[in-house]
Amino acid sequence: MKIDFANLQYQHELYRDEIEDALLKVARNCNFIMGNEIVELEENLKDFTGSSHAISCSSGTDALLLAMMALDIKPDDEIITTPFTFIATAETIAFLGAKPIFVDIDETTYNIDPTKIEKKITSKTKAIIPVSLYGQPADMDEIMNIAKKHNLKVIIDGAQSFGSTYKGKTDSFLGDISCTSFFPAKPLGCYGDGGAVFTNDDELAIKIKSLRVHGQTKRYYHKYIGMGGRLDTIQAGVLNVKLKYYAKDLALRQEVADKYNESLKNHQNIVLPFVKEDRTSAFAQYSIRVKNREALQEKLKQDGLPTAVHYPMPLHLQECFAYLGYKKGDFPLCEKVSQEIMSLPMNPYLNDDEIAYISSKLN
Numbered sequence: 539m540k541i542d543f544a545n546l547q548y549q550h551e552l553y554r555d556e557i558e559d560a561l562l563k564v565a566r567n568c569n570f571i572m573g574n575e576i577v578e579l580e581e582n583l584k585d586f587t588g589s590s591h592a593i594s595c596s597s598g599t600d601a602l603l604l605a606m607m608a609l610d611i612k613p614d615d616e617i618i619t620t621p622f623t624f625i626a627t628a629e630t631i632a633f634l635g636a637k638p639i640f641v642d643i644d645e646t647t648y649n650i651d652p653t654k655i656e657k658k659i660t661s662k663t664k665a666i667i668p669v670s671l672y673g674q675p676a677d678m679d680e681i682m683n684i685a686k687k688h689n690l691k692v693i694i695d696g697a698q699s700f701g702s703t704y705k706g707k708t709d710s711f712l713g714d715i716s717c718t719s720f721f722p723a724k725p726l727g728c729y730g731d732g733g734a735v736f737t738n739d740d741e742l743a744i745k746i747k748s749l750r751v752h753g754q755t756k757r758y759y760h761k762y763i764g765m766g767g768r769l770d771t772i773q774a775g776v777l778n779v780k781l782k783y784y785a786k787d788l789a790l791r792q793e794v795a796d797k798y799n800e801s802l803k804n805h806q807n808i809v810l811p812f813v814k815e816d817r818t819s820a821f822a823q824y825s826i827r828v829k830n831r832e833a834l835q836e837k838l839k840q841d842g843l844p845t846a847v848h849y850p851m852p853l854h855l856q857e858c859f860a861y862l863g864y865k866k867g868d869f870p871l872c873e874k875v876s877q878e879i880m881s882l883p884m885n886p887y888l889n890d891d892e893i894a895y896i897s898s899k900l901n
């Protein structure tokens with residue numbers, strides 16, 4: 539049996555006519571930049587998330603940059619985040635000259651441990667960036683309470699969690715600003731790079747929209763130092779089609795995760811994903827923990843089973859962050875999990891036979 543990790547090919551086949559029509563429509567209208575599809579997408583994203591403002595942009599990375607620029611993050615500001623995430627979370631902080639301050643993770647959810655945040659707050663701290671890792675929101679009430687007490691802003695890195703919920707609200711509705719990515723392999727992916735920024739603050743929304751087009755307020759008049767951060771119309775066309783089916787995709791991802799949980803629960807030496815009761819995961823990844831990861835990955839590869847590691851090297855140990863002065867042992871839980879974590883194939887279309895096959899090969 540040969541199993542596809544994200545199965546984007548199958549998804550294209552499923553919605554092929556509609557998606558190809560949308561692509562052609564943009565080509566024929568030649569409205570490549572900020573066309574009507576963008577306006578439609580932003581309305582659709584607002585409806586889906588409940589956020590007051592949805593601002594599409596060029597990538598998840600640029601969404602984080604736009605969020606921090608909107609909050610006036612400056613060189614020497616400190617921003618608290620997790621070391622167990624994709625590089626973009628902390629890279630964007632450093633790119634603006636600010637300093638990523640890492641806090642260890644919760645060993646069950648792999649998200650930032652809010653009980654360890656307060657002792658890292660200094661007079662330079664400006665914001666907290668929790669990441670909704672693998673699709674599961676972090677402990678948002680605890681994080682928002684700390685932020686309120688110390689007058690900090692909260693930006694959610696929801697690049698993996700579009701459509702997930704926390705106490706009934708979407709991940710995009712929470713925080714001062716919430717960011718997501720439409721990179722093809724994310725739960726809601728477009729056909730290239732894309733992202734979005736969400737906020738319920740009217741003034742921040744106006745500023746983010748301006749920052750997205752070089753800080754302009756009207757054509758060729760620039761109030762801020764901004765960036766070229768627009769989403770292509772063609773990507774909005776694809777997303778408008780895929781968003782119609784996204785609630786179903788999320789339900790299917792949850793079903794696949796439930797089936798994995800059921801079929802792997804009696805396997806010795808495997809730690810299953812844990813999602814807290816008051817929230818849902820978008821299951822961008824289904825990640826388990828095993829002791830003999832590299833050998834197991836090699837064996838599974840022989841069996842036609844692709845696996846991935848998100849992420850093998852914690853950010854505090856990355857070469858690019860050597861100047862921050864962290865060392866091995868600073869975040870023991872993150873370091874331990876990064877040695878053991880392994881993602882199994884995850885997409886809405888995995889069937890019972892495939893899950894049974896994967897389970898048998900993991901035994």
Ligand SMILES: *Cc1c(COP(=O)(O)O)cnc(C)c1O
Nearest residue numbers: 597598599624626627697719721
């Ligand atoms: C994918 C990802 C990003 C970056 O998104 P891009 O659209 O690829 O720029 C940022 N943060 C996390 C946690 C991600 O998984």
